[in-house]
Amino acid sequence: MRICRSALAIGLRHPIYLGVYVLFLSLLGIFLTISSNDETAVTSGYAPAHASIAIIDRDGSALAGEFGAYLAEMHDAVDIEDESFELQDALATNLVDAVVIIPEGFGAECLDRGRAGGELPTIQIAYGSYTQGSALVETQAVRWVALAGAAAALEPDADAARVAELVAAAAPVRAETHVENLAQADGPAKPFQAYLNFSTYSITCSVVVCAGLVLTTMNGKRLRARALASPMRLRRLGVETLAACFVLVVCVWAVSGVVGVVASGVLTAGVGFAQVALALAAMLVFALVPLALAFALAQLRMSEEGLNALGNIGGMLMSFLGGAWVPLDVLSESVQAVARFAPTFWANDAIAAVLAVPELTVEVLTRYAIGVGVTALFAVAITCVGFAAIRSREA
Incomplete structure (x- = not known):
């Protein structure tokens, strides 16, 4: 031993x-x-994630207003002044998860390029610390712009209000989703x-x-x-x-x-x-x-x-x-x-x-x-x- x-x-x-x-x-x-x-989450259905966003509308057109209203309905909108320091501070302090900037000429370019089959205007999105939420906002923004371009191409004589109406009807359509308790x-x-x-x-x-x-x-x-x-x-x-x-x-x-x-x-x-x-x-x-x-x-x-x-x-x-x-x-x-x-x-x-x-x-x-x-x-x-x-x- x-x-x-x-x-x-x-x-x-x-x-x-x-x-x-x-x-x-x-x-x-x-x-x-x-x-x-x-x-593992046990839920009876599917609920999309929400993020805090700041929407900066530099266009002021009717289509840009409808686009901003759509994002505000999907997420929690926070009012922030359109100043560089204010926007950076909001992201740094996690006041917002993302900043969405609608550029000038967005409404007109979206209608014209959609009817001409050209490249649609790009929405500027600044990410915060919640990258998953920011990515979701960007995906939804790109989808809305694509739907607006398609609506403008399908009805060449439609004005901004009509295009926004068509997008509002198509945007809520999603695939059926359920949650399984793995x-x-x-x-x-x-x-x-x-x-x-x-x-x-x-x-x-x-x-x-x-x-x-x-x-x-x-x-x-x-x-x-x-x-x-x-x-x-x-x-x-x-x-x-x-x-x-x-x-x-x-x-x-x-x-x-x-x-x-x-x-x-x-x-x-x-x-x-x-x-x-x-x-x-x-x-x-x-x-x-x-x-x-x-x-x-x-x-x-x-x-x-x-x-x-x-x-x-x-x-x-x-x-x-x-x-x-x-x-x-x-x-x-x-x-x-x-x-x-x-x-x-x-x-x-x-x-x-x-x-x-x-x-x-x-x-x-x-x-x-x-x-x-x-x-x-x-x-x-x-x-x-x-x-x-x-x-x-x-x-």
């Missing part, structure tokens, strides 16, 4: 890695997955499932770096020389070192799992305890994969910088192929085929099998067992690579 305690002490000498890779990345996973899935459609366990998918990155980084440092240190030439000179067997040294690494893995897995369960509230959302337990068990099996990778890298005498680099790059790549960053359904078939050669794909598939259904069935458990089994085989295969490295070094 002395060797096991010494090995654990080596891992605890690097609290920065434990703090960054375990705690910080777990909290980041909450922000990126659970927070983004919380409180959170309910995905199920109550979706935030927890997304968090576990992201945790494949944090677990890979933390285990590869922390366990790799322990294994690299314990496999050092001086320590092994002292072990050979003592009555202690090398097998005992290796077994207790791996036991210490496994304790680190369990601690990392436990912290990550507790954070996810508490933050997502999955147990209070109606998801069964057995389903949550099976999902966490799948993550524990997956955690053996980066442990095996750390073992293989330690046999290759990987440095601390190399462990950090490969842990981050490997974790990022595996989590991507597991669908943590982008759903695999939206990727190409070639990427989906490559993803099947990553342990994260099978671990996440096992997690999805038990969390995406209301109850456990034989088919669900079979799919879960296949995913967990294939993930474990990845750990075994990578461990064999580490033993092969030992064999080649001793040969």
Whole structure:
């Protein structure tokens, strides 16, 4: 047990890695997955967004007046003097989200160019801090001008009032829109499932770096020389070192799992305890994969910088192929085929099998067992690579 305690002490000498890779990345996973899935709006219909705008009419024509009235009806109009300083101050202080400037000659140019088939006049819009609202105002302004040009072309003899009347009749026509509650459609366990998918990155980084440092240190030439000179067997040294690494893995897995369960509230959302337990068990099996990778890298005498680099790059790549960053359904078939050669794909598939259904069935458990089994085989295969490295070094 002395060797096991010494090995654990080596891992605890690097609290920065434990703090960054375990705690910080777990909290980041909450922000990126659970927070983004919380409180999906539930509404009975669609309501367009509103912005605060200042309308500066430098034309004064009847068509420009109708255009300004349309925007004022769609958004909250604020009266501001047509002075450069006043306009800039209104945008800087967020008094308005956008400033709409109707240039001189707008009404006449809109009618003439619309009938001639030329380029319609441009409305000047200055954006504020609320860029989405400003973009919406600009889109609506461009649409209104396009409708006015089309109305002028369809009725060449129509005056500004008639053109404005035609635009007023056409502008409210929109496609039917409804809001779907995606959170309910995905199920109550979706935030927890997304968090576990992201945790494949944090677990890979933390285990590869922390366990790799322990294994690299314990496999050092001086320590092994002292072990050979003592009555202690090398097998005992290796077994207790791996036991210490496994304790680190369990601690990392436990912290990550507790954070996810508490933050997502999955147990209070109606998801069964057995389903949550099976999902966490799948993550524990997956955690053996980066442990095996750390073992293989330690046999290759990987440095601390190399462990950090490969842990981050490997974790990022595996989590991507597991669908943590982008759903695999939206990727190409070639990427989906490559993803099947990553342990994260099978671990996440096992997690999805038990969390995406209301109850456990034989088919669900079979799919879960296949995913967990294939993930474990990845750990075994990578461990064999580490033993092969030992064999080649001793040969």
